[in-house]
Amino acid sequence: MSTSSSSSVAKSSPSSNLNLHEVEHEHGGVRQKVCVEFLFDAGVKSCLEFLEATPWSEDEEQTVVSVLRQLRLHDPETMVLQRVYAEPSTSTRADGVLVRLLSGVLQAKDEKARREMKALLARLLGEGIDQFDVTRETLFHLCHKCLNLLHLLLSEAANMDEGQRDRGALMGEIAREADNMQWLLEMLISRKMADEFVTLWADQKELASLHSKIPCMYRFEISRITARLCVALGQGQVLVYGDARSSVLQTWLEALYEDYGWMRRTSRAFDKRTVEDGLSETILTLSMAQQQVILLRWFDHFLNKGDDCPNIEKAFKVWWRRAFIRHHVVPEEHSQLQIAVCNYPT
Numbered sequence: 001m002s003t004s005s006s007s008s009v010a011k012s013s014p015s016s017n018l019n020l021h022e023v024e025h026e027h028g029g030v031r032q033k034v035c036v037e038f039l040f041d042a043g044v045k046s047c048l049e050f051l052e053a054t055p056w057s058e059d060e061e062q063t064v065v066s067v068l069r070q071l072r073l074h075d076p077e078t079m080v081l082q083r084v085y086a087e088p089s090t091s092t093r094a095d096g097v098l099v100r101l102l103s104g105v106l107q108a109k110d111e112k113a114r115r116e117m118k119a120l121l122a123r124l125l126g127e128g129i130d131q132f133d134v135t136r137e138t139l140f141h142l143c144h145k146c147l148n149l150l151h152l153l154l155s156e157a158a159n160m161d162e163g164q165r166d167r168g169a170l171m172g173e174i175a176r177e178a179d180n181m182q183w184l185l186e187m188l189i190s191r192k193m194a195d196e197f198v199t200l201w202a203d204q205k206e207l208a209s210l211h212s213k214i215p216c217m218y219r220f221e222i223s224r225i226t227a228r229l230c231v232a233l234g235q236g237q238v239l240v241y242g243d244a245r246s247s248v249l250q251t252w253l254e255a256l257y258e259d260y261g262w263m264r265r266t267s268r269a270f271d272k273r274t275v276e277d278g279l280s281e282t283i284l285t286l287s288m289a290q291q292q293v294i295l296l297r298w299f300d301h302f303l304n305k306g307d308d309c310p311n312i313e314k315a316f317k318v319w320w321r322r323a324f325i326r327h328h329v330v331p332e333e334h335s336q337l338q339i340a341v342c343n344y345p346t
Contacts, residue, residue, distance in 0.1 A: 044228045057101045070071035095135055102142055114176075118183055123185065136193050139184055143200065146181045147207070150222070153177060154210040157218050171218050174290035182228055192222075194229075194238045201229060202247035211255050220262035226252040227263065227275045234281030247288050249294065258303050261308030272310075291319045 051064060061084060101121060108114035126132070153174045160170070188194035211219050226248070232238040233245060257277075262342060263270055283294055295316050302309045 015137070019021065032343065041135060048080050056083075062263075088127065095138055098134055099138055099142075102138075102184075106142065108223065111176075122183075122186070126190065134187075136196070139188055139191075140195065140196065140200070142341070143184050143197065145183065146177050146184065147200075147204065149177045150174070150181070151207055151210070152198030154214060154219070158210050158213040160196055167218075171327065174218055177222040178225060179255075182225050185225060185228060189232050189237050194232060194242050195244075198233070198238060198244045198248055199241045202244060202251050205251055208251050208255060212258075216259055216262045220266070221261035223256045223259035226256045227278075230256075230282045231274055233285070234278035240284060245282060246290055250280070253294065257298075257309055258304070260310050264307070276310045276312055277314065280312045280318075283312065284318055285313045288319070288322060291315070292323070295319050 056064060065081065067085060099116075105117050105121065108117070130156055153170065157170055157174065160167070185194060185197060188197050207222075211222060229238070229248065233240070233248075264272055283291055284296070295312070298309070298312055299316065302311065
């Protein structure tokens, strides 16, 4: 077999719709194995050049990589596999790439493109959730940046006079930063890293104070963060100690009540039942004394606002039965449990 004939066979394209799977097996895999067995370096080179010049689908990529690994060609295959292999010495840490991508989305100016790239990154990160190197520090660094921006924007909204900056633009910026924060929260929840976020959100008392000073139309998107967090806590997606759960409700529950009507009316995607169930379950994880304080205040809110207040009747009924029907009472004198060990005949 001559070198020229080998090259012409390897470089010929079977049709405009190239089926690389067939070419790779018939011309790449078999020809390369024959060439390797006969130490036909020119034939091996010709096949590798053909594979390097040809586009691969993702399925074909797996076939090419598998065959070349079996042949153990080492250096000659390097050019072919450059499109799929990253050199350890030059590859960028996935975390660094992610920071750049997430920061770009968080700062995007085009809203449509921002939504599309958010969805794309969410899908890609979901595919490799166990392999992708995303650190807790990265996500919380971005959370703190969003919080700082929310502080600035709410401060501006609280102190804004007539004739100052366009109110609509400011409202849009607040909504975007709140949406960014909720997006980051979703990533933390999916990666089981959101426990620290509960404390972080509970500690935002200054932000909650600013929140209460501006109209609902500017601020209600921020309460979506609280709503999502309550759903995660109520469904057991985020597990934290009772103090953290009660603190986040102490800081943000009144704001959620006040904004609930706007949240419900302005988004078709808002799942009223899920939010109310999540809030109910979160409240029911607290102590009976805390449940009573929260639920009696809710009772007054609901009587005054009706559907513009979350309906957590489910939690109210469970609390009522615990308090007055099942009535589990702690004994005044706690008995001490004694364990006796004895040998049973075998």
